[in-house]
Amino acid sequence: MLAIHGGTPLKTNGFPGWPQTTATDREALIQTIRSGNWSSGEKRAAFESRFANDCGVKHCFAVANGTVSLELILRGLGIGYGDEVILPPYTFVATLSSIIFAGATPVFADIDAGTYNISPASVEEKITEKTRAIVAVAIAGCPPDLDALSEIAKRRGVKLIVDAAQAVGAVWNGVSICALGDAASISCQNSKNLTCGEGGIITTNDDTLADAIATMLTGGTKDGQYVSVAQDHTISEFQASVLLSQYEKxxxxxxxxxxxxxxxxxxxxxxxxxxxxxxxxxxxxxxxxxxxxxxxxxxxxxxxxxxxxxxxxxxxxxxxxxxxxxxxxxxxxxxxxxxxxxxxxxxxxxxxxxxxxxxxxxxxxxxxxxxxxxxxxxxxxxxxxxxxxxxxxxxx
Ligand SMILES: Cc1ncc(COP(=O)(O)O)c(C=O)c1O
CATH class of the missing domain: 3.90.1150.10 (Aspartate Aminotransferase, domain 1)
Known part of the structure; x- marks a missing residue:
């Protein structure tokens, strides 16, 4: 008899829980408490350089979460009011809200029936003269068709942003998905495969974009001037300690x-x-x-x-x-x-x-x-x- 009708459930011993903590997490946190530097610092820098190196990408920024990471990428690319950004409708709401936070107009493209990732054919149909970017989500951690999407983005002169919130560690055709497109964004929220409770990662090979994001992360200052309206969204040393330690496993x-x-x-x-x-x-x-x-x-x-x-x-x-x-x-x-x-x-x-x-x-x-x-x-x-x-x- 089915358990829903009063029968014995087939499985009673459950599945592993998440997140899984280690002694190294605890030691790293204690070390950070004792260090007296709780704001952004050495540990954040250590994580960023290690992650960039492992992904084979030039720039990496560890930020507050996987929503502001997308917003910072869009704003760093100069995308905002009046611009259209194409995204899939089968994703977490943050893919959408980051576009709205940037002031741009989201345009939905359909998904592929096999992978539930954004369909390149549907993207192509949705491009207009106002389109500035495609946000391709790696749903479930599965890389979307980055060959087709990159080709479309290049040919139509729009940016390709990889929402890899769910896809830390994913590799497409031998290349980390964090090194593909114009930029990629990862979430390190509690449920994610690499977590520090709340956190996000931006990766890019684009020096101009990296410079714009670095400026925004210092509150919008450059050469002593407030050049962009921005907030400091960097992670604290507590989060960076846990990221470094969790990254080991x-x-x-x-x-x-x-x-x-x-x-x-x-x-x-x-x-x-x-x-x-x-x-x-x-x-x-x-x-x-x-x-x-x-x-x-x-x-x-x-x-x-x-x-x-x-x-x-x-x-x-x-x-x-x-x-x-x-x-x-x-x-x-x-x-x-x-x-x-x-x-x-x-x-x-x-x-x-x-x-x-x-x-x-x-x-x-x-x-x-x-x-x-x-x-x-x-x-x-x-x-x-x-x-x-x-x-x-x-x-x-
Ligand atoms: C596809 C996708 N994009 C963006 C995000 C936003 O990440 P965060 O919750 O860290 O802001 C998530 C988080 O679940 C996500 O799954």
Whole structure:
């Protein structure tokens, strides 16, 4: 019997928690407390140079979070009022809000049905003479098609910003996604694969952009003049200490996530009603902030069940498979008077078909910490999905 109807849950021993702390985190924090320098300093600089070096990128800035990092990139590129910025609607709200904070107009492009990343073909259709940038999100930690997007951006004369908030460590065709496009942005918020509670990282190879961001991070001063209206969004030494210490275990955790994800995707491939998100052959490393799962809406309809009924039953079996994003264009903040006044435009909220299907019919995910479990945990996930499917008639 299904657990949702009173049966015994398939899984009762849970999954690993997050964040996972180490003795080194504690020592690093104590050292910072004793140092007397709690503001931005040596540890921030040490993290930035190490991260830049590992990504093969010239400039790196550790900042307050993965929203201001995007805003700083946009403002640093001179993008603002009257400019259009293309983004996917299947992402966290911060991808959108950073564009509005910069004063620019967000324009939604549809997503790819296989990866749920922004679709290059849809981007191409949305470019107008006002377009200044594309923000390509690496959803779930999966690099978007950066070859196609870079080609479009170059040909159409617009900037390409990689929102790698969920994708620390991801590599596309042998190159860190932090070294691709005009700039990249990472989030180090509590749930992220590299965390210091709240934090963000900007990377770029563009010297002019780096100079503009460095100026904004000093409150907008250059050569003794206030040249830009800005705030100091740098991280404190407490956050930098934890970042440096947590960074030590990122590589080994990535290895475990990738191995478990490949195994779980293999188990799902044997089922005809569900699969893992598509995996482009040009991906060298997938960061797996999420493990994206897609149900097949037609197969579900043929059994008379909806994704959300299956998810409720799977969760009752002890597996935290949850529905993902809903389209950003449905959010009240998109059509609010305040937003319209800030950007001086109405945002196009026409529904986009692939995003609609992903949001309301097919998409769901597991959080990254599940992938830090054992091979048995992966089997439990697949077995819970199978158990629920076998009893799907009881959910009608
Ligand atoms: C795709 C995406 N962009 C931006 C952000 C914003 O990051 P933060 O929460 O650090 O501001 C997030 C955070 O969840 C995200 O997932």
């Amino acid at each position: 990122l590589a080994s955790e990535m290895y475990v996530r990738e191995k478990n994800a490949a195994y779980l995707a293999g188990r799902l491939a044997a089922l005809d009603f569900v699969d893992a998100a598509a995996y482009d052959a040009r991906i060298t490393r997938h960061a797996y902030h999420l493990f994206l799962v897609r149900f097949n809406a037609e197969k579900l309809a043929a059994r008379g069940v909806h994704r959300d009924q299956l998810l409720a039953a799977i969760q009752a079996e002890g597996v935290p498979l949850v529905n993902g994003y809903v389209p950003l264009y449905t959010f009240p903040c998109v059509t609010s008077d305040y937003t319209e006044r800030q950007i001086g435009a109405k945002i196009d909220t026409t529904p986009l078909p692939v995003c609609e299907r992903a949001s309301y019919e097919e998409g769901c995910w597991l959080y990254q910490a599940c992938l830090l479990g054992t091979r048995e945990d992966m089997d439990d996930i697949a077995d819970a999905i199978i158990k629920v499917w076998e009893h799907a008639d009881e959910l009608k």
